[in-house]
Amino acid sequence: MKVLFTQNKVNESPKGWIFMHIETDEICTVIHTSSVFDPYPELYVWLGKIRDSHLPAKMVINEEGRGVELIAESTETDLLCFRIEPWMSYEDQTRLKIFIERSNLVSAFTNSIIEFIDLYYQRSRWSSSDNLSNINWHNLLTPENTAYDRWEQRLALYGGGEDRNAQEAQQHRQKYLTVTQKILRQFIADLSTSLLLAVYGRPIDAYKLSSFYENLITDLAVNEIDLHWYQERQSKIHQEIGELDFSGHRHPAHIYHERQARLETLQVGQIVDGKVHKIRPDGVFVDIGGCFALLLNSAISHDPIDDPKQVFRRHAWVRAIITWMDIEKGRVLLSTADLEPQPGDMLIDPLAVYKRAEETARNRSE
Numbered sequence: 001m002k003v004l005f006t007q008n009k010v011n012e013s014p015k016g017w018i019f020m021h022i023e024t025d026e027i028c029t030v031i032h033t034s035s036v037f038d039p040y041p042e043l044y045v046w047l048g049k050i051r052d053s054h055l056p057a058k059m060v061i062n063e064e065g066r067g068v069e070l071i072a073e074s075t076e077t078d079l080l081c082f083r084i085e086p087w088m089s090y091e092d093q094t095r096l097k098i099f100i101e102r103s104n105l106v107s108a109f110t111n112s113i114i115e116f117i118d119l120y121y122q123r124s125r126w127s128s129s130d131n132l133s134n135i136n137w138h139n140l141l142t143p144e145n146t147a148y149d150r151w152e153q154r155l156a157l158y159g160g161g162e163d164r165n166a167q168e169a170q171q172h173r174q175k176y177l178t179v180t181q182k183i184l185r186q187f188i189a190d191l192s193t194s195l196l197l198a199v200y201g202r203p204i205d206a207y208k209l210s211s212f213y214e215n216l217i218t219d220l221a222v223n224e225i226d227l228h229w230y231q232e233r234q235s236k237i238h239q240e241i242g243e244l245d246f247s248g249h250r251h252p253a254h255i256y257h258e259r260q261a262r263l264e265t266l267q268v269g270q271i272v273d274g275k276v277h278k279i280r281p282d283g284v285f286v287d288i289g290g291c292f293a294l295l296l297n298s299a300i301s302h303d304p305i306d307d308p309k310q311v312f313r314r315h316a317w318v319r320a321i322i323t324w325m326d327i328e329k330g331r332v333l334l335s336t337a338d339l340e341p342q343p344g345d346m347l348i349d350p351l352a353v354y355k356r357a358e359e360t361a362r363n364r365s366e
Contacts, residue, residue, distance in 0.1 A: 001082075001100055003108045005116035007125055015125045016265040016289075018116075018132075020061075022084070022096060029084060029095045035127035036262075036289030037062035037273065041158040043109070044135050045151050046070060051106045051140055054148045055080065060087050064273050066358050068095060072105065080105065088319075088355050110140045152176040157185055179227040180220065186234060187213050197241075205241045212237055262290025263327045269365075271357050272334075276316045284308045286318050286334060293332035295320060300336055302343035311346055319354035321361055338364070 004021040020031040033039050039061045049057040049072075056073040067087040075081050082105055084096040117133045126132065156173040177185065190209055197206035212233065219225050266272065266288075274288035283296040295318070297305050305311065312318070320334035336346050339357045346353055353360075 001098055001104070001108050003112040005112055005120075007120065007122055010122070010125070015261055016127065018126060024096065024098050027096055031061055031068055031084070032063045033061060034064045034289075036064065038127065038131050040132050040135060042155065044137070044140070045155045045158065046072075047106050047109055047140050048146060048154075049148070049151050050080070050102055052144065052146050052148075052151070053102065054151060062087075062273060064271070066091070066271070072102075075099065091358075106140055110137050113137050149176060153178075153181060157181060157188075180225050182227060183216070183225060183230050186230065187216060190234070202241075209237060209241060260327075260330070262288070263325070263330060263332075266322060266325065266332065268322050268325055269361075270322050271339075271361060272320060272322060274318050274320070276312050276314050276318060279308050279312060279314060281307070284312050284318075286320065288332070291330060291332065293320075293322070293334045295334040295336065299323070299334065299338075301346040302337050302340055303347055305347065311350060317354075319357050321357070 002021075002023045004023070006019045006021065008015070008017065016035040018033045018035075020033055022029050022031070039059070042059050043061075046057050046059040049055070056071060058069060058071050060067055060069050069085045069087045071081075071083045071085060073081045073083075077099075078101065079099040080102050082096070082098050082100055083094055085094055086092065113132075114137050117137070121133065123130050123133070152172070153176050156176045173182070173185070190213070194206040194210040197203070197209065272288050272293075274286040274293065276284055277287040277292055278285040283294055284300075286293045286295055295308075297308055300308060300311055318334075318336070319339070320336045321338050322332060323335045323338065324333040325331065336350070336353065339353050339360050340346055341353070341356055341360050
């Protein structure tokens with residue numbers, strides 16, 4: 001089995017994608033990895049579990065509009081079974097199935113990633129958050145026997161599974177993270193927040209949030225961590241800082257650069273995944289990663305809808321199709337109605353609509 005990672009060239013669109021080519025003697029399949037749903041921290045954990053024989057090992061890669069699940073399972077022989085199955089897609093056929101030695105599977109992925117980073121990787125065409133080259137992939141090539149719980153802790157710290165099921169991800173963190181690790185995860189999140197506060201013209205609030213953790217190293221050194229106190233104090237500081245919605249506080253140049261980079265990855269007729277950012281009486285603003293798109297009430301369902309809260313809640317996952325774009329003005333219109341197999345399905349079971357989104361779109365285009 002061979003694995004190859006590629007990107008579009010400088011003069012090619014779109015940005016924000018890395019293509020994972022997996023080839024066997026019988027078949028070749030390509031997985032489109034999106035910077036909006038960056039899979040690489042979780043891929044590191046998945047490969048680590050395989051290396052250390054913690055099987056079955058499973059992970060989902062969201063390809064924006066559909067996805068795949070990577071599955072590695074034990075067999076009755078020394079070989080493991082590696083499969084690529086469709087996830088939330090109209091497809092029902094296994095995309096790849098092969099029996100392979102555990103070490104060969106890990107080295108095929110890992111060596112290819114390392115070679116890609118060293119020779120071909122263009123960060124500016126991927127993401128401003130460089131999770132790919134900031135991971136120590138070489139560590140996977142060393143023989144270790146890391147405990148299962150350690151890998152689950154790493155997955156929880158990475159936030160694995162958050163885009164698919166926020167409730168299960170929260171339960172996963174509660175189960176596997178120690179008190180210290182929960183505080184460190186809060187610290188990582190607040191560090192990012194304080195940087196955003198500083199960039200977007202709120203330096204006093206940035207210092208207030210970052211200085212809260214000045215004693216953290218001391219508490220860690222003497223093993224005097226009080227999770228309850230940290231959570232209460234953090235909550236109080238967040239209340240003092242106020243709303244952390246940066247969409248109205250960003251530097252105009254930064255907004256434009258981020259929005260244009262994302263728009264270059266989009267086109268009319270494309271199915272995209274996102275999260276509900278704001279619910280208004282006339283529709284829903286959806287964060288599709290780097291820019292916001294509008295889903296009007298009339299485009300939610302073919303059946304009449306009076307209030308979008310009948311279907312959506314804030315931060316809920318949305319899968320929709322782009323119906324109109326103005327790249328210069330940064331405007332995008334979405335539709336979920338155009339993905340309904342039958343009128344009114346969005347009011348009954350949105351997840352069923354999302355699962356059949358690609359199939360429905362394809363049938364209507366024919």
